[in-house]
Amino acid sequence: MSQMSENKGGVLKKLATRLIRDPAFPGLLVLIVLLALNFYFQNRFFSYRILRSNFMAYTPLILAAMAQAIIIISGSVDFSIGYALSLFTCLTAYLMTDTNVFAIILLGSVVIFLGSGVMNGFFVGKLKMSPLITTFATMTLFWGIAQTIMPMAGGYVPRFFYKTYRIQVLGFLPFPAVILFIAIVIWSIFRRTSFGRHIYAVGSNEDGAYSSGINVSRIRFMAHVIASIFIAMAGVCLLMSMASGDFRVGQEYALNSVAAVVIGGIALKGGKGSIAGAIVGALILGLINNIIFYAKVSAFYQGFAKGMVIVVALFFGGIPQWLKSLKA
Amino acid sequence: MESFEAHHFRKSFGAVNALREANFSFKGPKVCGLVGANGSGKTTFARLCAGLIRKDAGEFVIDGQPATINSPEDAQNYGIVLAHQNLSLIPDLTVWENISLGHERRIKKIFLNNRYAKDVANEMLNDLVGREISIDAKVSSLSPAQKQMVEIAKALSRSPNMLILDEPTAALEYHHVEQLFKKVQELKGTGVSIIFISHRLWEITRICDIVFAFRNGETVGEIDFETQPRDEKLIVPMVAGEEDYTADFDRKEKRELSDSQIVLELQHVKYRSILNDINFSLKKGEVLGIGGLHGQGQEELIMLIAGELSSSKGQIRLEDKPFRAKHPKDAIRNGIYLVPGDRLEEGLLIDHDIFANVIFPRFCLKDEGTILNFKKLEDITDNIIEKTELRPADRKMIVNNLSGGNQQKVVFGRWLQFLPKILLLNDPAKGIDIQAKDTLYRLVHELADQGTAVILYASSNEELIGNCNRVLIMFEGEIADEILYDDLTDEKLIKSSLRVEVAE
């Protein structure tokens, strides 16, 4: 009998230690603080309507952050995610009519898959080009195409389509939350395959991974390809949320997706961190935006405030390293 | 594997010929030793067998059939597994994840079978190290010795037909080595052949059935211990080359230092948990050795004096004045110069030329102007190239294209432009050819004769005995023993390092 409760205590302790050791844990604490702050500034924060509207606004970023996390863990980085989203919304809003919604969504997703996933993956994985500059180039490409398709914001999105974004599934779940849930399930499946482990191996020690018989260039390639699934999902959510196409949306997502990943405890050089961290990081960014808005920060200050938040978060992240180097 | 043959292997990396005419064959199962100086091609050969690199020429014949090995997967298919010297472990993954890496078992072809992987990991590790390592530990948290054991366990988990161990004992503790040797014999018993690459000739003579010697990329000799005695002296001439090698190496005569002043004194020096209470003093013109088992703090002690460990505690006196080195700059400005342990990572700017590498330390000196006086600096460089007998004698040569020995001449030689007060040598002869080593030590002693105090940490006892006036043995971060010139023997060094009583 006592052994049973001992074991129980042991399991709980083990879980607790694992939780605290997870690099996303500080982010989780920050998240809780932010939730409290949000509640302070906006009493009705935990009301259904507000929560739902938050989900609607942040789900694209969360999905983009998840995509970015997969790529970063594999040791790469993708600056083109933002403008891939731009491209998606512009392309689909341009072509969409009342009758061809799903076909166009499919088309857009294939474009994302090929352009963002396969193309980036090919350059970075197979041709071994530097991810940073390469994705800068592909970002410029997507930007250019998006801008060409739709130089001014506009396009057409059928009512029933974007209304869907606002429905309640099973009576209480916001639609975006369901999408998010599906995304998490998809990732969990991948995580349990050898791909899931191998991207960590490649990101952490590329030579070691190669010596262990892992096809490094293929893993790098696949990381981009699989990430593009989430980018496509983000694109769909973004389209439903905006109900139009605008090539300028990409600018924010480039940095924010990387910032979310960093805030979520995922190391930029790869090999460490979990998708949960990306989700936490994206939520934190979203909540901060919310606070800035509801704290009635003047429009002029908002850009500055958002940037400062990221810088402060980065500095905080960097302090442990600095202290360590002082002790060296 | 019943027989393994490698004929006429050739491999070059750019301008460097790693292998010229390598031949290797045996009928298994056997434990084959592979010896040779660094740069002789042993590791290149091992990596070729494991499919990590491709040969330029040569053929494999396995069990009588020609074999192609162009990738790690090919090698795997033949059951050839390599336990690396510069580990193939993934720091951020756990031990069990590492052991199964690359050959994970799956459930229904898609999902990883973690239960199985953990069981295998437990089995492999228990065999090798008992309960010492937890399979859930992240590899980044293990000591180098433990990492090496995990690396070996990983190789074993692939059920090899032929296991290649590349310098497996370099980082291991004594008891690990014993376990490893036991395992090797076990494996041979089950039909697995082992290629055992090592510098340590006493290990080779102990467990190997045959020994192959490489020199300059060629197979120069083979000794079959079934027909010949297990004697290191037979192996050495094959490894060393034309020079007559006698077991009694040249030993520097004892230095008379009673009139010398003390140039460096350490009192109660402490650094984190790695160095505890170091006390010793160093005289001008002395060559002081630091010995002991691997990883007892020797390197940290040297780095501390060189100014790298800024958070150390304790008192240091340089020429009887208090001295605090918070940064290598402080050390260099005070005439304390370091020859670091890893010349590529720590000592050289590999894509720059000899000139750049030689003059670089001048930039932190006080009175060195920023505009470079090329004439003067080029003369200095040429002078050093001459003194160290650097080949090729061209100061514009990119350091990356030099042999290991010549690279080390740059790392060491650069300090000859100054008059060192204290010279810190962190395993200076590691992986360089004999001629370079001789030149290096000759210059060291010339400096000592002129008053430079030298602290030498060498992983080979022969170097310590041959060059030092006395040796401090370190154990667990403290100076555990001091062996004076007259008592300095191999046996005494080993026993003192192991903290075993010497019956005298």
Added chain:
Amino acid sequence: MVATILQDRVATAFMLLFGLIIFGSIINPGFLSFLQIMNILQASFFLGLVALGQTVVVISGKEGLDLSVGGMLTVGMFVGAAVLNGNDAYLIPAFFAVIAAGFMLGLVNGFGVSYLGIAPLIMTFAWYLVIMGLMLIVTKGRIVGESSPFLSLLGQGSCVFNVGSGCIQIPWVVPIWIVIIAIVSYIMKSTALGATLYGIGANDRAAKLLGIKTKRFRMLVYGVSGALSALSGLFLLGFVNNPNMSMEAKAGYMISSIIAVLIGGIEFNGGQGRYLGAVAGSIFLVTLTSILRTMQMADGSRRIITAIVLLVLLIAYTRRKEGA
């Protein structure tokens, strides 16, 4: 002094440039006129100065990159305009104010990168956003101040030489740039300063063990980059007379300076490369933009072409490394 591997990279950059010029003159026969070339050189100067900052940051190693150059440029414009306010008497203070502002802001980047270990990519980009946000706050969208006559002369005007029957006009920024190139090349090649920069980029650890305070040096490098970009902003103010906050243009400088460095054969690992290469890269980019403009392409299409050119270059350069 520093024996650069693949020393022909600068030559390659110039060959690419000449190739592009030839292409341009095929498409548009009037392209190779002296006037046109001078115009391009003049426009390239501003990018070239920013690219200088980018060059030193990239050479300093540890994946050095400065994505905040557009922000520093803006700061330079506005600080310069505010101090000058149309009055030549304040030229010297304006100069120092601009350099100081850029340097201090750059130091923040350097601190985050060097001492806190934050990846340069994200640190500089985040700081860029902060700076732009700060500029918005300070200016509240209004335009404050303007260039002074002498500065405008430097920025827009040309020096006139009487040659034979006519006269040639060389924009002032061209000789200024040549002087800067000469000074920079000298520093990089023949001084301890330059050698140290290459050293910390080539092997930070070895450089430290050889006595260099690498963290401090690297932080200062980012400060220098900020100062250079701000200085370019000051000159740009002379060119356009009034400061402005056009976001697109500033983002353009960020990307363009990186591309210029890439074309110039400067590796992103650090430790090697010559500014002259980035000079060729800057001119290349401005020439490309000019050609595309004469082809009357829309913004979006121009971007696509730039992206394709960039990708082709990247593939070509990466392949070269593989073969080596």
